[in-house]
Amino acid sequence: MSIATVSAQDSSEVPLNRNQIRGFWAAWGGWALDGMDSFIYALVLVPSLRDLLPRSGIPATKGAIGFYGGLLFALFLVGWGLAFLWGPVGDKFGRVRTLMITIIWYSVFTFLSALVTNVWQLAILRLLAGIGIGGEWAMGGTFVAEEWPENRRRAGAGYMHTGYYVGIFLAAIANYAIGGHFGANGWRVMFAIGGLPALLLAAVRHGVTEPSRWKAKERVVRSWAIWRPFAALFSKPLRRRTVLNTLFMLASICGLWAGTVYVPSAVTALAEAAGRVGPAAAQLASRATMLVAFATILGCLLMPWLAERLGRRGALAFYFALMLVFVALTFGKVFYMGPSALPRFFMCLFFLGLGGANFAVYTLWLPEQYPTECRASAFAFSTSFARFGGAAITFLVGAGVQHYGSLGIPVAITSLAFALGLLLIPFGVETRGQVLPA
Numbered sequence: 538m539s540i541a542t543v544s545a546q547d548s549s550e551v552p553l554n555r556n557q558i559r560g561f562w563a564a565w566g567g568w569a570l571d572g573m574d575s576f577i578y579a580l581v582l583v584p585s586l587r588d589l590l591p592r593s594g595i596p597a598t599k600g601a602i603g604f605y606g607g608l609l610f611a612l613f614l615v616g617w618g619l620a621f622l623w624g625p626v627g628d629k630f631g632r633v634r635t636l637m638i639t640i641i642w643y644s645v646f647t648f649l650s651a652l653v654t655n656v657w658q659l660a661i662l663r664l665l666a667g668i669g670i671g672g673e674w675a676m677g678g679t680f681v682a683e684e685w686p687e688n689r690r691r692a693g694a695g696y697m698h699t700g701y702y703v704g705i706f707l708a709a710i711a712n713y714a715i716g717g718h719f720g721a722n723g724w725r726v727m728f729a730i731g732g733l734p735a736l737l738l739a740a741v742r743h744g745v746t747e748p749s750r751w752k753a754k755e756r757v758v759r760s761w762a763i764w765r766p767f768a769a770l771f772s773k774p775l776r777r778r779t780v781l782n783t784l785f786m787l788a789s790i791c792g793l794w795a796g797t798v799y800v801p802s803a804v805t806a807l808a809e810a811a812g813r814v815g816p817a818a819a820q821l822a823s824r825a826t827m828l829v830a831f832a833t834i835l836g837c838l839l840m841p842w843l844a845e846r847l848g849r850r851g852a853l854a855f856y857f858a859l860m861l862v863f864v865a866l867t868f869g870k871v872f873y874m875g876p877s878a879l880p881r882f883f884m885c886l887f888f889l890g891l892g893g894a895n896f897a898v899y900t901l902w903l904p905e906q907y908p909t910e911c912r913a914s915a916f917a918f919s920t921s922f923a924r925f926g927g928a929a930i931t932f933l934v935g936a937g938v939q940h941y942g943s944l945g946i947p948v949a950i951t952s953l954a955f956a957l958g959l960l961l962i963p964f965g966v967e968t969r970g971q972v973l974p975a
Contacts, residue, residue: 551686560633560684560745561693564677565700567640570731571670572704573711574647576826577731578613578663579798580712581724582606583805584819586656588721593655600939607935609660610798614790614928616664617921620671624917627676628766629758631747632683632913636676643669648732651725671924674701674900675917682904683748683912687972691841694901698894699837705830713823723819750909750975758910766914770907775915778906778966782899782919785853785965788958789895790927792860792951799934799948800825800886803872804879806944811876821879828883829890836894840901848969849902854962859892861955869949905968909975930954 553561578585586605590597595605620639627635646666653659678697685693711730715723747755758766770779801822808818836856843852867885871878899920907915930951937947 551688553685553689556744556746557684557686560680561697563633563745564636564680565697567636567673568677568697568700569704569707570640570644571673572701572830573708574643574666574670574704574731575613575701576705576708576798576801577647577712577727578609580708580801580819580822580826581727582802584721585659585724588724589653589656589659593657595656600942603938603944604935605656606802607932607938609656609663610935611928611932612660613663613667614924614931616667617671618924618928619668619921620675621914621918621921623672624675624914624921625763625766627672627679627913627917628911629761629763631755632676632680632751633745633747635913636673636680639669639672639676641669643667643673644732646732647728651728651732671921672917674920675913678900679904679913679916680748681900682973683750683909690904690973691844691901695837695839695841695897698840698897698900699834701896702830702833702837702890702893706827706834709823709826709830712826713820750973754909761910766911767918769911770915770918775907775911779915779919781961781965782903782906782915783923784961785958786899786919787923787926788857788954788961789899790924791930791954792864793893793896799868799944800829800889803868803944803948804882807872807876807879807882811879825883825886828886829893832887832890833893836891837897840894840897844898844901845969848967849898849905850962850965850967853895853898853902853965854959856892856895856898857955857958857962859888860895861952861959863889863892864952864955865949867949868945869952872943872945872949902968905971905973906966907974 583602583606586602587597590601590605595601623635623639626638643666646662646669650659650662650666653662678694681693681697682690708727708731712723712727715726715730746752751758769775804822804825805818808821813821840852843855847855863885867882867889871881871885874881899916903916903919904912934944934947934951937950938944941947
């Protein structure tokens with residue numbers, strides 16, 4: 538039976554074997570911890586900087602918190618940008634080995650963030666944690682694409698990407714149940730929690746072998762120079778799609794990281810204006826984050842259906858359009874309606890979360906565009922290198938918050954990134970109906 542025939546039949550006819558299941562949970566679990574780690578800082582942004590800025594000789598004013606918050610987000614994204622270096626490591630030495638190294642890497646630096654005594658120590662540790670977090674997605678997504686049966690790859694990509702938002706949901710629950718009850722040290726407890734669960738993944742990882750696709754080319758790729766996969770990405774057949782994929786990711790990062798990561802801060806500001814301060818504000822911010830995460834999980838589960846009905850480009854366009862409308866509406870209009878606007882703000886957050894599932898499209902689409910010998914490098918480069926641009930935009934948002942004394946307008950402007958992304962999508966390569974390249 539040909540691969541094309543199998544892909545047309547019901548997925549239940551191709552059951553997953555032990556390696557596919559355990560490997561998926563290792564990848565999914567690592568991506569969940571990524572999401573938890575990434576949003577822990579978003580959740581504790583205000584209390585951590587209120588504590589650390591005075592210790593660093595800087596007044597903890599609203600403008601200073603916005604500026605240094607943006608700076609630390611930007612440094613985190615620079616670290617994630619450097620994660621493109623994991624790609625050639627994964628292509629040369631294997632997806633599973635590299636996956637576990639990235640998980641251990643970011644877990645250690647997240648845990649150490651609980652021990653910092655000034656804002657500069659936290660900045661360095663967030664940069665280092667970003668390097669590990671950026672590599673996990675590329676390795677996990679590549680493993681699932683190569684190891685799962687052809688007719689289940691679409692569903693696998695959607696399931697895989699729910700992990701990140703389950704992690705966000707877990708971070709919100711932890712902040713709601715734990716972080717908000719430790720007073721001034723709650724943010725330290727949150728970082729400690731974020732660094733511990735990776736130890737559990739060692740048991741899941743045990744016995745997982747590399748995908749057969751990679752093992753078939755292991756002898757060849759191990760003989761390559763470490764930089765050679767990057768050279769392949771910019772060869773004549775692949776150059777255009779590599780540049781476009783990086784630009785698509787840049788649009789996603791500018792909008793998401795400069796936008797929705799400010800949701801906890803925005804809700805905290807609205808809650809405090811309504812007289813809900815301290816733990817009450819922290820818990821409301823956690824509920825908002827849970828809502829966004831829940832909506833994005835729904836969007837991830839919807840992605841395989843959309844990608845089949847609308848194509849990969851059409852699915853990405855759908856999510857980009859949602860983000861364009863609701864980043865602008867949520868922060869540019871509803872945020873300025875005052876404390877009474879909290880119910881409307883929460884309603885908008887659902888659609889903002891749904892649009893955030895645009896990242897799940899890349900988990901499916903990127904592996905379909907590249908051969909095995911440079912697939913991990915392509916995934917890592919496209920999803921990580923664009924974050925340098927995202928870091929610059931995020932820093933500008935932080936500066937804008939300081940200038941305006943409010944995060945609404947600066948964040949709303951980031952919706953323009955999705956408008957530019959929509960203009961570029963027709964130039965991308967459509968891979969609907971095609972099998973994964975050898």
